[in-house]
Amino acid sequence: METLDSIVSGFSVVLTPENLLYVFIGVFVGMIIGVLPGLGSSATMALVLPFSFQLPAEGALIMLAGIYYGSMYGGTITSVLLRLPGEAASVVTTFDGYQMARQGRAGSALGIAAVGSFVGGTVGIIGLSFLAPPLADFAIGFGAPEYTALAIFGILMVSFLGTKSLTKSLVAAGLGLLLATIGQDPVTGSPRFTMGSLELLGGLDFLVLAVGLFGIADVLYHLEEEVRSNPLATKLKRVWPSRKEVSQSKGAIARGSVIGFFVGILPGGGGVLSSLASYGVEKRIAKDPTRFGRGAIEGVAGPETANNAGATSAFIPLLTLGIPANSATAILFGALLLQGITPGPFLISEEPDVFWGVIDSMYIGNLMLLVLSVPLVGIFIQILRIRLTILGPIAIIVTMLGTFSINNNVFDMWIALAAGIVGYFMMKGGFEPGPLVLAFLLGSLLENSFRTSLAISDGDLSVFVTRPVSGTLFALIVLAVAAAVFGHVRSRRRRAAASAAQTAPVE
């Protein structure tokens, strides 16, 4: 009951005209900038940070948090319309979202993403309100061996995700893993594959790679196609998901909320893993998995929900333990410091107005996003009516600006262009960029946590199976691989039998 009282008092903080304005500015700016390719949530928050510390602490935090989850939603819009993921978590959304857009169902995809985000965000907030302290302790118990297991799990999932050939997915994922090794060796510090370039010492930036492989490559690819047809401007059916689509997505949204909430708490890698896990689960339990990658609405609803639930639960370690779980919450940590507040286990008792004010502002903010998205989705899908010959070059210019702004670095623009050209040839050859960038992200998590595990255990491999959580995860991995191999063999036999049966009468 004490919690309920606190939640109510938090609303009295948010529901002042001033703070409502900060929520609105936050989610609106977040959504708009999330739409601009390359400008992810952390870059946007860093931009606003210097201004924020002139505001009172509650207002500043409410606004910055609004930008964070607002841009999560904005990133979805470009993922669906232009196949340009604004951040790691929305890579998965491109798989089915973009296909839906090409079928004239962009409105449905964006609408269901808005609904899912709202539900996921709300579930995340409720969980955060009631379960924060015990879960935070569980989350930081996750050590290197557990992350190793999660990363392997993720990489396995990536290879199942491909819609075309499994072999091509594996090749793309392998390339992603190789690209992840560029940069400083995490243990010895020596440079690898940097060719003497200092810029490469820190490794490739995920956003830069994604912008090139998805955005630029896609523009190049379709500009070529444009000569023959203009597929994007064909038909725009509805602006909102149909009743049937909503009921199709119900389960995915429910599962996505739970998956996203629990995976999102983990400091390090929560964001991508949560949307990936949700997509994997949906594809696995679907009656007809072949629909995935061809515009299955569950493939958008689940990951988008998980993404937002995870974005919210990522606040748990920050607000209860003073440990930021990702780069966006790291900036919020800095914002708290600038306000003279040190995040930690006593934040809730020492600064209840800030803690509950921020939490409650997220309920309001999610509601605002949902309301905002109704007219804005209608406007945004008009982008698709623009001829690609005009939209393409503009998209590239905005993309390059966004890329520069990530690290204020011209070098990144060259990397993005190079990735764009590589991506163009990949698309020509039928390879998908999704498995590549996801494997790239998980590759550094895998390498770091695997080597750290071995450093901690002094080279003893049993560390992966003797710890309860990592032992369980590895057992699940073995089961999953066994099931996949078994299923593959069985379906092959069945197909062989079927074709034998088919061919028999003809002969």
Add this chain to the structure above:
Amino acid sequence: MRKLQTSLGHRPGKRFLRVGGGALALTLLAACGGNGGGGGGNSASADGCPEGYPERPIELIVPFAAGGGTDVGVRLLAPYIEEELGGATINVVNREGGGGWIGWNALRAAEPDGYTLASLNTPNLISGYLNPEQGIESSLDDFTLIGNVVTDYGAIAVRPDDDRFGTIEELIEYAQENRLTATSTGVGSDDQLASLSLNDALGTQFEGIHGGGAADSLTAVVGGNVDVMFANVGEVATPHENGQLKVLAVLGDPENRGELLSDVPTLAETGLEGVEDIRSWSARGLGGPGGMDEGLQQCIADAAAAAIQNEEFVAAMAEQSLLVDYRDPEEYRQMLEEEEAMVEDLGGQFIW
């Protein structure tokens, strides 16, 4: 696009408790002033400045991410320097990557005209160019030093419920017999150098586990995945007060350690032998490109000196458990040369 003007609204401070660090820094300065430090003695005003300087905005490079410790400190300091330079405009620009060297390379490449400055973080700066593996050709001569801002001494902390050791003596004894994992924020970081210097002096078996930053170190130790946290006072003071961590020793100079964590002994104050000279710190100062005109250097250094020692700034840093430790360009150079010798010795023996 990230060039934004900083300005600091005067918010009523929430908890101005630990102003002690500031008082100490001031006494320290008074002591230094007695020696008649080079040039600063005659006038603290900006009349040493070249005419018209500054006539356009000054770019202050932070070679680390926005919102991080260095970034927050620089953004808090910038408005005071603006004021001291007679209403100049300072744009704080984050150029992260390459362990800070993306930003420092940009600084080296800039004209030494006083319009490009950067935060210099040691020992990262020094271990960057001393480590032959990194392939960075540089030295202190590539920089014009302006002054030291913060010295954050090293600290050793463990979990409060770790029953294997509860004091620094017990920890050392245990580590001489057993291998213990220790946090590090990277190859050649002050945290790694600190554990190496203990291994060197006492034969302990601390093994550095490199993570991304102080938050990762805290997670690893509180979560029970790494045994000992080697970090800095500013990073462990709050978790220590909150009871998340127990700090066993501070690797600072007993004479100049400030009021922070005053319940914890420095290594020299413990009963251990052979550790009197072990120091570890991470320092953040200001610098410009090498070869700056001396008058200009003095002009900026004077403004920075007044800004760094401004009581409000000192108090704001103390709130973050950071010790403002102003040193003029000459003293700053001595400090960095000392650090260079230490990094060269430990790095040469153990790292590269």
